[in-house]
Amino acid sequence: xxxxxxxxxxxxxxxxxxxxxxxxxFLPISVIVVNSFNASTTKPYMSWKGxxxxxxxxxxxNTSLLEAFGTTMIIAIVSTIFATIIGTLGAIGxxxxxxxxxxxxxxxxxxxxxxxxIVLGISLLTIFAKVNVPRGMLTLILAHVTFCxxxxxxxxxxxxxxxxxxxxxxxxxxxxxxxxxxxxITLPVLAPGILGGALLAFTLSIDDVIISYFVYGQxxxxxxxxxxxxxxxxxxxxxxxxxxxxxxxxxxxxxTQGDLFKKK
Amino acid sequence: MKKTRHELRANTLPALLTVGPVTxxxxxxxxxxxxxxxxxxxxxxxxxxxxxxxxxxxxxxQLFNADYLKIYMQSLVIATVTTILCIxxxxxFSYVIARTKSKKKKILxxxxxxxxxxxxxxxxxxxxxxxxxxxxxxxxxxSLHIVDEPVELLYKTGTTIxxxxxxxxPFMILPLYTxxxxxDTSLLEASSDLGAKPAExxxxxxxxxxxxxxxxxxxMVFIPCLGYFFVSDxxxxxxxxxxxxxxxxxxxxxxxxxxxxxxxxxxxLVTLILVKIYQKLGGDMDSLGV
Numbered sequence: 355x356x357x358x359x360x361x362x363x364x365x366x367x368x369x370x371x372x373x374x375x376x377x378x379x380f381l382p383i384s385v386i387v388v389n390s391f392n393a394s395t396t397k398p399y400m401s402w403k404g405x406x407x408x409x410x411x412x413x414x415x416n417t418s419l420l421e422a423f424g425t426t427m428i429i430a431i432v433s434t435i436f437a438t439i440i441g442t443l444g445a446i447g448x449x450x451x452x453x454x455x456x457x458x459x460x461x462x463x464x465x466x467x468x469x470x471x472i473v474l475g476i477s478l479l480t481i482f483a484k485v486n487v488p489r490g491m492l493t494l495i496l497a498h499v500t501f502c503x504x505x506x507x508x509x510x511x512x513x514x515x516x517x518x519x520x521x522x523x524x525x526x527x528x529x530x531x532x533x534x535x536x537x538x539i540t541l542p543v544l545a546p547g548i549l550g551g552a553l554l555a556f557t558l559s560i561d562d563v564i565i566s567y568f569v570y571g572q573x574x575x576x577x578x579x580x581x582x583x584x585x586x587x588x589x590x591x592x593x594x595x596x597x598x599x600x601x602x603x604x605x606x607x608x609x610t611q612g613d614l615f616k617k618k
Numbered sequence: 619m620k621k622t623r624h625e626l627r628a629n630t631l632p633a634l635l636t637v638g639p640v641t642x643x644x645x646x647x648x649x650x651x652x653x654x655x656x657x658x659x660x661x662x663x664x665x666x667x668x669x670x671x672x673x674x675x676x677x678x679x680q681l682f683n684a685d686y687l688k689i690y691m692q693s694l695v696i697a698t699v700t701t702i703l704c705i706x707x708x709x710x711f712s713y714v715i716a717r718t719k720s721k722k723k724k725i726l727x728x729x730x731x732x733x734x735x736x737x738x739x740x741x742x743x744x745x746x747x748x749x750x751x752x753x754x755x756x757x758x759x760x761s762l763h764i765v766d767e768p769v770e771l772l773y774k775t776g777t778t779i780x781x782x783x784x785x786x787x788p789f790m791i792l793p794l795y796t797x798x799x800x801x802d803t804s805l806l807e808a809s810s811d812l813g814a815k816p817a818e819x820x821x822x823x824x825x826x827x828x829x830x831x832x833x834x835x836x837x838m839v840f841i842p843c844l845g846y847f848f849v850s851d852x853x854x855x856x857x858x859x860x861x862x863x864x865x866x867x868x869x870x871x872x873x874x875x876x877x878x879x880x881x882x883x884x885x886x887l888v889t890l891i892l893v894k895i896y897q898k899l900g901g902d903m904d905s906l907g908v
Contacts, residue, residue, distance in 0.1 A: 383733055443637075462649055500644075563739050564846070600735070
């Protein structure tokens with residue numbers, strides 16, 4: 355009896371605790387969503403002045419903000435594609451072949467994962483300045499590809515560790531050449547790892563503030579655009595766009611992971 | 619001759635095609651830039667703030683400036699408190715989520731990740747809107763007559779720590795979740811069957827078996843915390859500068875790149891030392907990749 359009561363109390367406590375943590379995680383997001391409907395028109399747009407849809411309409415006139423959002427999407431898509439291709443090939447190659455300096459490349463891959471982003475940002479800035487690469491779209495994409503590759507490689511590598519190479523030999527024995535084997539056998543087996551890596555790369559790219567901050571030149575991404583307005587007060591149209599993005603991602607999750615929400 | 623040609627086709631060429639691109643990027647955009655930062659930390663600047671190749675140790679001497687020492691201490695305190703808070707909040711939270719049996723578990727897990735798809739800068743700004751003197755919390759406190767005047771909640775060490783915990787806690791929760799999920803329940807039953815009290819089971823069985831998650835989580839919280847300059851900028855407003863703010867300033871407004879490079883070397887050394895300790899404790903590098 356006593357044990358049961360204690361278990362019940364523990365259960366209640368853990369539910370309360372987790373609810374509080376979720377409240378903490380979602381609090382600033384709810385502030386953003388609510389503020390996107392705030393009728394306040396004076397900086398810093400903090401106090402509540404009534405409900406309006408105005409900011410969602412004004413958003414479409416804010417071309418520089420929409421442009422910045424477009425830039426972020428282009429960079430994220432292009433970097434994800436490059437990082438995924440280079441990372442997948444690299445993971446397969448490093449798994450399969452022995453060569454000199456392999457452990458050096460292996461060690462280098464951990465650097466973007468553990469080192470503070472600011473160090474990566476300034477090191478890229480100094481080298482781009484040294485070799486006179488004009489800062490802009492190109493440097494942003496190069497930077498994003500660089501910090502995304504290791505995450506793709508780790509994801510693909512995790513998949514490779516349970517990979518049975520003999521099915522490739524079987525494919526070749528049955529007459530398929532190397533290229534056909536790669537596309538028909540290797541890739542489909544690795545697909546979940548590749549997709550996981552690509553999704554992670556995409557997320558990292560859209561959210562990146564620190565590294566982009568040092569290599570952007572004149573091409574502003576959406577986070578950089580927000581950073582610019584942080585000092586004077588972020589206008590509610592930024593909140594409106596953030597809310598739309600949030601709704602977009604949730605819809606995406608529900609569609610792709612739909613089975614999560616179905617009852618058994 | 620023929621044999622080597624065959625070998626070239628069979629091994630060297632595919633190896634080059636697969637590993638070549640990643641090697642090129644890692645060498646050109648990771649190794650060389652970091653080496654260049656190390657070289658730059660020994661350079662000087664001329665009167666137009668251009669970097670010159672007059673080698674000097676002056677930048678390193680400047681690192682011992684009293685103001686900087688204070689900021690290193692502050693960074694250390696903020697990063698340590700942030701890491702401890704992330705463990706204290708993240709551990710019980712991950713434990714409950716990872717041990718949830720029903721299908722709800724996946725939804726609970728997704729709900730940890732969803733907030734992080736909204737840009738971190740905007741979320742930090744959300745905190746500012748919530749905590750500011752004309753912000754929501756103050757309006758609430760005033761309308762409830764708990765306070766008569768708005769309380770300044772921003773620009774304090776505590777505010778920066780709150781923002782850091784907020785930004786970095788998923789990096790603690792995710793490895794902890796993985797470690798706790800792997801935990802074999804029969805061990806817990808065995809422990810309690812053998813007469814261990816719940817606290818004993820926790821400290822003698824659960825904690826040692828999930829310590830790998832605590833180690834990798836701590837590493838992934840402590841190190842980035844030192845460099846998250848925008849959090850201390852937006853929530854600390856210059857009162858709670860960290861080493862990341864010092865570096866950022868040298869590369870932007872301060873325009874003293876060699877000094878900024880020397881400051882970055884500190885962060886690189888801290889990272890190297892902590893990673894070595896992590897490996898000594900038996901940490902697996904592969905469990906660091908989010």
